[in-house]
Amino acid sequence: TQTYNICLLPGDGIGPEIIAEGVKVLNALGAKYDTTFEYTEALIGGCAIDAAGTALPDETLRAAEASDAVLLAAVGGPKWDTTDPAKPRPEQGLLGIRKALGLYTNLRPVQIFNALAGASTLKPEIVDGVDMMIVRELTGGLYFGRRERFYDEAGCGTDGAAGQRAYDTLEYREYEVERIARQAFEAARKRRNKVTSVDKANVLETSRMWREIVHRIHDEEYADVELEDLLVDNTAMQLINRPADFDVVVTENMFGDILSDEAAQITGSLGMLASASLGDGVALYEPSHGSAPDIAGQGIANPLAQILSVEMMLRYSFDMQEAADDIRRAVTAVLDEGWRTGDIKDAETPADKLVGTAAMGDLVVSHL
Amino acid sequence: TQTYNICLLPGDGIGPEIIAEGVKVLNALGAKYDTTFEYTEALIGGCAIDAAGTALPDETLRAAEASDAVLLAAVGGPKWDTTDPAKPRPEQGLLGIRKALGLYTNLRPVQIFNALAGASTLKPEIVDGVDMMIVRELTGGLYFGRRERFYDEAGCGTDGAAGQRAYDTLEYREYEVERIARQAFEAARKRRNKVTSVDKANVLETSRMWREIVHRIHDEEYADVELEDLLVDNTAMQLINRPADFDVVVTENMFGDILSDEAAQITGSLGMLASASLGDGVALYEPSHGSAPDIAGQGIANPLAQILSVEMMLRYSFDMQEAADDIRRAVTAVLDEGWRTGDIKDAETPADKLVGTAAMGDLVVSHL
Ligand SMILES: CC(C)[C@H](C(=O)O)[C@@H](O)C(=O)O
Ligand SMILES: CC(C)[C@H](C(=O)O)[C@@H](O)C(=O)O
Numbered sequence: 001t002q003t004y005n006i007c008l009l010p011g012d013g014i015g016p017e018i019i020a021e022g023v024k025v026l027n028a029l030g031a032k033y034d035t036t037f038e039y040t041e042a043l044i045g046g047c048a049i050d051a052a053g054t055a056l057p058d059e060t061l062r063a064a065e066a067s068d069a070v071l072l073a074a075v076g077g078p079k080w081d082t083t084d085p086a087k088p089r090p091e092q093g094l095l096g097i098r099k100a101l102g103l104y105t106n107l108r109p110v111q112i113f114n115a116l117a118g119a120s121t122l123k124p125e126i127v128d129g130v131d132m133m134i135v136r137e138l139t140g141g142l143y144f145g146r147r148e149r150f151y152d153e154a155g156c157g158t159d160g161a162a163g164q165r166a167y168d169t170l171e172y173r174e175y176e177v178e179r180i181a182r183q184a185f186e187a188a189r190k191r192r193n194k195v196t197s198v199d200k201a202n203v204l205e206t207s208r209m210w211r212e213i214v215h216r217i218h219d220e221e222y223a224d225v226e227l228e229d230l231l232v233d234n235t236a237m238q239l240i241n242r243p244a245d246f247d248v249v250v251t252e253n254m255f256g257d258i259l260s261d262e263a264a265q266i267t268g269s270l271g272m273l274a275s276a277s278l279g280d281g282v283a284l285y286e287p288s289h290g291s292a293p294d295i296a297g298q299g300i301a302n303p304l305a306q307i308l309s310v311e312m313m314l315r316y317s318f319d320m321q322e323a324a325d326d327i328r329r330a331v332t333a334v335l336d337e338g339w340r341t342g343d344i345k346d347a348e349t350p351a352d353k354l355v356g357t358a359a360m361g362d363l364v365v366s367h368l
Numbered sequence: 369t370q371t372y373n374i375c376l377l378p379g380d381g382i383g384p385e386i387i388a389e390g391v392k393v394l395n396a397l398g399a400k401y402d403t404t405f406e407y408t409e410a411l412i413g414g415c416a417i418d419a420a421g422t423a424l425p426d427e428t429l430r431a432a433e434a435s436d437a438v439l440l441a442a443v444g445g446p447k448w449d450t451t452d453p454a455k456p457r458p459e460q461g462l463l464g465i466r467k468a469l470g471l472y473t474n475l476r477p478v479q480i481f482n483a484l485a486g487a488s489t490l491k492p493e494i495v496d497g498v499d500m501m502i503v504r505e506l507t508g509g510l511y512f513g514r515r516e517r518f519y520d521e522a523g524c525g526t527d528g529a530a531g532q533r534a535y536d537t538l539e540y541r542e543y544e545v546e547r548i549a550r551q552a553f554e555a556a557r558k559r560r561n562k563v564t565s566v567d568k569a570n571v572l573e574t575s576r577m578w579r580e581i582v583h584r585i586h587d588e589e590y591a592d593v594e595l596e597d598l599l600v601d602n603t604a605m606q607l608i609n610r611p612a613d614f615d616v617v618v619t620e621n622m623f624g625d626i627l628s629d630e631a632a633q634i635t636g637s638l639g640m641l642a643s644a645s646l647g648d649g650v651a652l653y654e655p656s657h658g659s660a661p662d663i664a665g666q667g668i669a670n671p672l673a674q675i676l677s678v679e680m681m682l683r684y685s686f687d688m689q690e691a692a693d694d695i696r697r698a699v700t701a702v703l704d705e706g707w708r709t710g711d712i713k714d715a716e717t718p719a720d721k722l723v724g725t726a727a728m729g730d731l732v733v734s735h736l
Contacts, residue, residue, distance in 0.1 A: 076570070083579050083580050091570040121490050121494040122491070123489055123491055142571070147572065147573040156541040167538060167540075170535060172534060174532040175525055175527075200622070201451055204515065205516065206535060206536050208517075233626050233628075234629065237630060241489055260601075261602065261604050262604040265608045268609075
């Protein structure tokens, strides 16, 4: 019997409710495939700030590092919103664990389940066949560069008076671009063999360097993969114009944050999209959506993105491809039968049957 | 008779063809409203690089500064694409003139002409009623912060070897945020009285400062206007999910570049969208689209965004509201009659009548 230790980070809002359904699915598959999943739960985000004064307690980081994979739900909520740089913020938990575990590759698959094709605000013929993988650099750029805010400097306020001034730094080093480019080309080889590299090379120096390095890695190591460059503003347009044309999209951290959410919305069902954050060691899996504090505690949140993040964990961390396929098949079947949580229920389809978080988890388990 | 001197900057690609139609419209309205428009033409972008080795020759800047308003078409093309920091690039002309003229406010109205509602890739019920104004900060942020690329520093290449390293700086000062916030609130008062301020305050220090300042200006000077904050990644989603909900959207330079193009694409007819760049002196007007080098010189480009940028010029620089209304009415009428350039022609609507650039300009003039 193989044993895996999974670090569970429920976080805030609907986090605890949806992660419970991920665990249900893991346990069911453990039984089926003679694998034992053991769990260590730890605090991250707002709940960690409340309990320990910091969004990423040392204990949590140690639990994550000691595990075979991390399953995260979501962090944040209005309770902890602040613009005071001196106060802790839930997102620091997320950013901190990404950096500490060296999770430089964020994979966000964007696909549409047939049963939910109508949920998109785009026309059916436009979203038909959408199947892309956004490869976002996750430990560099504006997210981790030097930043500061000063006060009192002359020339910053109106009419040359004193005022505030702030900066953030977008920085990349050659090896950071090389390794994310390789991840993108590797992903493309397992898919439709095409990479779109997104930058703003007509303005940013980091983008010009990015473009050169991506092309060098391509020419030297992946000449068999089709590569195109697209400016970030143009990409924001083309994702809406011809989303089905994209295969792998690789880009730096901030552009990736914006474009992956845009691409997710194209499906119309954000509650269905999972993500994997990979480095050279332990990896982390989470839904693409947030902590939805407005519906927390009501048992109505959609657990499917969390369950599909378990699918990614089985694929990427444990190489359990059959078990991963089981999850995908089960989720597809449950949707085909018309079971829906509130966020994906279509008011105009009477055949849709509304269920809550736990019932949805049970339905998936029943199809495994 | 009032006389205005307009600096014409045709630029590259389809630029010369479409700007000629803008001039046609100006001349027709000049005759109607007893106003003389005089023109000074100058080089910018790729053509300026070819002729003078720089994308913004001094002569061009002097002509712009001496004018009452600048009408620009578009710059750039594959001929001048380069990632070599030492080589001149067409976009430097655009960025240079924005900075030199202090054009800190970029207004990008996003509206849909009824006749073209079907052009959107979004469902008709989603784009119905879309009418927003993107207010983009245009002379700060990553576009103008310090940037650099080094070579040879240990720790930048693979396995700690030497390699390249680059950075760009996202910087804002208090007065820069104050003045763009005021522009947004002023615009909202003339519209539906609502401002969405977009930032990434959960990560960037500049965004936290942005949010604080926007709220202070709101509370002190524009408490009558509705204000909401939205994170940039969430905005990228909501623009697709519920575009008609937005009125004025204000944001920093790079976010504005991405989101204004995304919003433009929602209409499905980028060839119809104009923009105004305003500062404290001479203002600049241009289409939102690019130089389309692939169709340059064929007489088939859509001149309507250029013509609608003339509408904005008449409104913002010359306070000729009636003449501006004439343009809008004329363009609407021409579209209602079924006249289309190739980019906005719908293959499935046999009533659409295909026309070229000059014929489209003539049609608009005939309706003035
Ligand atoms: C919460 C936030 C810091 C985070 C990010 O911007 O990376 C989130 O939007 C995401 O995409 O995972
Ligand atoms: C050409 C480029 C530098 C420019 C920008 O990014 O500002 C363009 O995309 C725009 O939006 O006007």
